[in-house]
Amino acid sequence: MIAEIDKTAPPVEILLVEDNLGDARLTREALKEGKVYNNLHWVKDGVEALDFLHKRGKHKDAPKPDIILLDLNLPKKDGREVLQEIKSDPRLQRIPVVVLTTSKAEEDVLKTYQLHANCYVTKPVDLEQFIKVVRSIDNFWLTVVTLPNGK
Amino acid sequence: MVDTSLAKKSAIRRVRIKGRAELVPGRHWDPASKAEVVLEGLKGRSESAICKRHRIKPAEYRRWRKQFLANIARPFELSRSTTANESRPLSGMSKKVWEENTKALRVAQELIEALPIPVFFKARDGKHLGANRAWETYFGVNREAFIGKTVQELFSSAPEAAAKHQAEDEYLWRNPGTRSYELAVPVQDGSYRHTLNYKATFTDADGGIAGLIGAIVDITDRKRAERRQAIEHRVARILSESATVSSAMPGVLAAFCETLGWACGARWSLDAKAGGFRCEETWWSLDDADVAAFLAASRKTTYQPGQAGFIRRVLGTGEPVWIVDVSAEKSFLRGKEAAAAGLRSAFALPIRLGDQILGALEFFHREEQQPDEWLLKTGAAMGVQVGHFMARAQAERELRESEARFRSLTGLSSDWYWEQDEEFRLTFMSSRFVERTGIDPAPYIGRKRWDAPAPNLSEAAWERHRAQLERHEPFFDFEVERAGPGGNSVWLSLSGEPVFDEERRFRGYRGVGTDITDRKRAQAVLRAAYDELARSNAELQQFAYVASHDLQEPLRMIGSYTQLLERRYGDKLDSDAREFMAFIVEGATRMKQLIEDLLAYSRVGTRGKELRPVRSQEALDRALVNLRATIEASGAEITSDALPEINADDTQLTQLFQNLVGNAMKFSRKEDPPRIHVSAEDSGHEWRFTVADNGIGIEPQYFERIFMVFQRLHTRDEYPGTGIGLAICKKVVDRHGGRIWVEPAHGKGSKFFFTLPKIQKGET
Numbered sequence: 001m002i003a004e005i006d007k008t009a010p011p012v013e014i015l016l017v018e019d020n021l022g023d024a025r026l027t028r029e030a031l032k033e034g035k036v037y038n039n040l041h042w043v044k045d046g047v048e049a050l051d052f053l054h055k056r057g058k059h060k061d062a063p064k065p066d067i068i069l070l071d072l073n074l075p076k077k078d079g080r081e082v083l084q085e086i087k088s089d090p091r092l093q094r095i096p097v098v099v100l101t102t103s104k105a106e107e108d109v110l111k112t113y114q115l116h117a118n119c120y121v122t123k124p125v126d127l128e129q130f131i132k133v134v135r136s137i138d139n140f141w142l143t144v145v146t147l148p149n150g151k
Numbered sequence: 152m153v154d155t156s157l158a159k160k161s162a163i164r165r166v167r168i169k170g171r172a173e174l175v176p177g178r179h180w181d182p183a184s185k186a187e188v189v190l191e192g193l194k195g196r197s198e199s200a201i202c203k204r205h206r207i208k209p210a211e212y213r214r215w216r217k218q219f220l221a222n223i224a225r226p227f228e229l230s231r232s233t234t235a236n237e238s239r240p241l242s243g244m245s246k247k248v249w250e251e252n253t254k255a256l257r258v259a260q261e262l263i264e265a266l267p268i269p270v271f272f273k274a275r276d277g278k279h280l281g282a283n284r285a286w287e288t289y290f291g292v293n294r295e296a297f298i299g300k301t302v303q304e305l306f307s308s309a310p311e312a313a314a315k316h317q318a319e320d321e322y323l324w325r326n327p328g329t330r331s332y333e334l335a336v337p338v339q340d341g342s343y344r345h346t347l348n349y350k351a352t353f354t355d356a357d358g359g360i361a362g363l364i365g366a367i368v369d370i371t372d373r374k375r376a377e378r379r380q381a382i383e384h385r386v387a388r389i390l391s392e393s394a395t396v397s398s399a400m401p402g403v404l405a406a407f408c409e410t411l412g413w414a415c416g417a418r419w420s421l422d423a424k425a426g427g428f429r430c431e432e433t434w435w436s437l438d439d440a441d442v443a444a445f446l447a448a449s450r451k452t453t454y455q456p457g458q459a460g461f462i463r464r465v466l467g468t469g470e471p472v473w474i475v476d477v478s479a480e481k482s483f484l485r486g487k488e489a490a491a492a493g494l495r496s497a498f499a500l501p502i503r504l505g506d507q508i509l510g511a512l513e514f515f516h517r518e519e520q521q522p523d524e525w526l527l528k529t530g531a532a533m534g535v536q537v538g539h540f541m542a543r544a545q546a547e548r549e550l551r552e553s554e555a556r557f558r559s560l561t562g563l564s565s566d567w568y569w570e571q572d573e574e575f576r577l578t579f580m581s582s583r584f585v586e587r588t589g590i591d592p593a594p595y596i597g598r599k600r601w602d603a604p605a606p607n608l609s610e611a612a613w614e615r616h617r618a619q620l621e622r623h624e625p626f627f628d629f630e631v632e633r634a635g636p637g638g639n640s641v642w643l644s645l646s647g648e649p650v651f652d653e654e655r656r657f658r659g660y661r662g663v664g665t666d667i668t669d670r671k672r673a674q675a676v677l678r679a680a681y682d683e684l685a686r687s688n689a690e691l692q693q694f695a696y697v698a699s700h701d702l703q704e705p706l707r708m709i710g711s712y713t714q715l716l717e718r719r720y721g722d723k724l725d726s727d728a729r730e731f732m733a734f735i736v737e738g739a740t741r742m743k744q745l746i747e748d749l750l751a752y753s754r755v756g757t758r759g760k761e762l763r764p765v766r767s768q769e770a771l772d773r774a775l776v777n778l779r780a781t782i783e784a785s786g787a788e789i790t791s792d793a794l795p796e797i798n799a800d801d802t803q804l805t806q807l808f809q810n811l812v813g814n815a816m817k818f819s820r821k822e823d824p825p826r827i828h829v830s831a832e833d834s835g836h837e838w839r840f841t842v843a844d845n846g847i848g849i850e851p852q853y854f855e856r857i858f859m860v861f862q863r864l865h866t867r868d869e870y871p872g873t874g875i876g877l878a879i880c881k882k883v884v885d886r887h888g889g890r891i892w893v894e895p896a897h898g899k900g901s902k903f904f905f906t907l908p909k910i911q912k913g914e915t
Binding site for chain 2: 020022023026029073102123124126127128130
């Protein structure tokens with residue numbers, strides 16, 4: 001059952017940084033079931049993610065994402081480095097980053113780096129939970145958009 | 152001058168002397184007959200011819216001749232009752248010469264009388280003729296009573312001395328002249344004195360031996376000094392040649408007894424602490440079985456403190472004790488036995504070292520002996536000698552023991568001994584060096600330690616060592632690697648200390664060394680093993696992390712896509728297919744949980760924080776906050792006592808409380824809301840925490856098992872969970888150096904205990 005999506009508003013630009021095809025697809029599927037009208041941009045590694053964010057190469061026309069879903073274990077440049085760059089770049093640091101982790105343990109480790117992700121989400125095995133997670137991202141977004149001028 | 156009255160009466164006697172060439176022919180005054188006698192040489196004339204010539208009868212001639220000879224043979228009459236004038240015999244000289252001689256004789260007589268040494272005269276028949284005053288005093292005999300007595304009569308109490316005198320006299324009668332000899336004789340108080348006797352014969356007018364004059368010099372003091380010196384020398388020699396008191400004493404006792412004629416002696420030792428005393432060594436003349444038995448009995452007895460007796464008195468007072476008759480002396484406990492062994496007198500004196508009394512010496516004599524000051528002094532001197540020796544022997548024994556201790560300690564704690572001179576050159580290396588290391592020390596002798604290569608020591612390290620030596624500081628466990636035989640490394644551990652002479656001048660170093668090659672090798676092996684372990688641990692962690700991460704991805708794929716399948720196409724599947732798919736999802740979910748738990752478990756050891764003082768109350772509070780939802784849902788009542796501050800990883804401590812309290816709530820009875828109490832008790836060096844509940848309790852056979860990973864006592868349907876909670880608790884407590892266990896609570900429920908070490912002083 002796919003919820004009604006309001007397509008009158010401009011779509012939420014979501015950047016998904018995920019090397020795993022299955023996870024990427026699952027995210028896409030889950031978002032389909034969400035309420036938010038979105039544009040999902042999928043990149044497969046950290047280098048491409050930064051190209052996207054900096055509008056480089058083939059991503060020179062990429063939009064500035066409203067939210068980043070960042071997997072940690074990425075080829076070329078892993079999620080920690082990507083997060084680091086995002087948070088140290090004044091133009092990007094306001095973009096909310098949801099870090100997708102495989103385990104709770106991983107999250108704890110990451111926190112020790114003090115990288116200031118906005119949110120950590122452990123990827124669940126259970127689809128229902130995953131959908132809930134994506135919904136929470138919806139909610140997060142909705143909350144964020146209620147702030148004046150996205151601040 | 153001619154006495155005319157005498158001449159009138161009997162005219163001048165003319166006497167011819169036969170065969171006496173020493174009598175000078177001429178006029179001779181005869182004081183007895185108060186007449187001058189004309190002495191004519193015989194010149195071959197017969198008696199009858201003389202009588203004819205002088206117109207006297209032969210009988211008269213013989214009377215005159217006899218009288219003349221008798222007078223001339225009696226040189227002096229020293230009796231007080233007779234004056235020289237009255238008794239002066241015919242001297243074979245003229246009246247004038249005689250008178251002069253008589254005067255000289257009187258002077259000599261008075262001189263003799265005044266002489267401080269005893270002088271006496273004795274006739275050829277052995278009867279005493281007279282003596283001077285010194286003689287009277289010396290022997291305590293009135294000289295009137297002595298005149299006419301023989302030496303046997305005079306020394307009736309000392310027949311041996313008398314016999315000696317007699318024999319000496321006999322010799323002189325046979326060999327006229329002078330003679331001197333020593334002899335011990337009894338004097339006025341009955342004591343014996345050593346005398347040096349000078350005797351000289353004198354002749355009568357005919358030249359025959361008329362008697363002898365004797366002079367006595369008392370050499371008792373000299374004799375005693377000689378004896379005392381002899382004893383002291385002998386004792387000193389014995390002591391210097393002896394290693395122990397017990398080996399020295401028999402000889403020392405013998406020196407005294409043999410020199411002074413005492414029968415036997417013994418040394419008594421004093422046990423200064425217990426106060427008892429014991430006979431240690433004895434000496435007796437070998438042929439004396441009775442005395443040997445008496446001494447053997449003495450040696451067997453140990454006298455207890457407080458027991459009276461002869462030796463006790465000496466030890467107690469430090470003064471010598473003399474017993475004239477052992478059988479009559481009550482204080483002498485062994486009196487009867489001593490008397491039975493033929494002993495009569497005894498004395499004992501202390502062995503001294505300054506004011507300290509180390510024991511006593513005792514001596515026995517077969518004959519009754521009066522207390523003798525000199526003997527006691529001689530004995531006391533010996534007591535001092537023995538005392539010094541005992542002190543020295545004791546000091547030497549202590550030194551030997553201390554050396555032996557040092558040697559055995561050195562031998563136990565090290566392999567060899569070495570010495571260095573003040574220039575740090577090796578001067579000595581004990582033989583065990585080569586035995587132990589196989590290295591010939593010869594090339595090292597005379598060289599400094601840093602002159603030979605040691606691969607393990609850098610220039611800087613040598614410099615530090617050298618600086619230490621130059622500061623004359625001791626050093627310990629200085630490790631040096633040397634090339635051993637065959638090129639193998641030999642590791643030496645050297646320790647040394649500076650040596651200073653009496654004037655505090657630095658003289659070098661001495662020390663010990665140990666071959667630590669084996670230890671070094673073992674250390675290397677251990678280090679390799681440790682490195683390997685650390686590497687393998689790191690790998691394992693990496694593996695656990697990778698496994699947990701990478702295993703979860705496929706799991707997620709399985710779970711999620713199965714669900715997606717069911718979601719999208721559920722209506723096209725039958726109920727079996729949906730059930731199967733539910734199992735797939737459930738399996739994947741559980742596996743994910745297991746992996747998570749395992750990861751959490753492994754993280755207790757690898758991701759723990761440093762232990763620091765933590766208020767355990769705060770950790771509990773945090774745990775309760777984390778458990779808030781469960782607490783509210785179960786209606787649990789959780790109470791706690793005041794909890795202490797301890798050294799801990801606060802996150803892990805929180806986890807510990809959370810798991811224990813969480814467990815207690817989980818395993819509650821359906822009918823009772825959980826009631827949980829947390830407390831801590833001081834048990835010496837650690838705190839003992841208790842988490843008590845009123846839950847379902849645990850059967851004793853599972854008390855151990857519940858702390859193992861993934862061990863469960865219930866099905867997941869009854870109580871959810873993987874069984875990791877208590878395993879994590881155990882690992883946390885282990886890491887903190889404590890213990891965790893469970894006991895059944897009184898009534899119902901369980902009591903979990905765990906201990907955590909107290910904060911040591913200075914840790915905060």
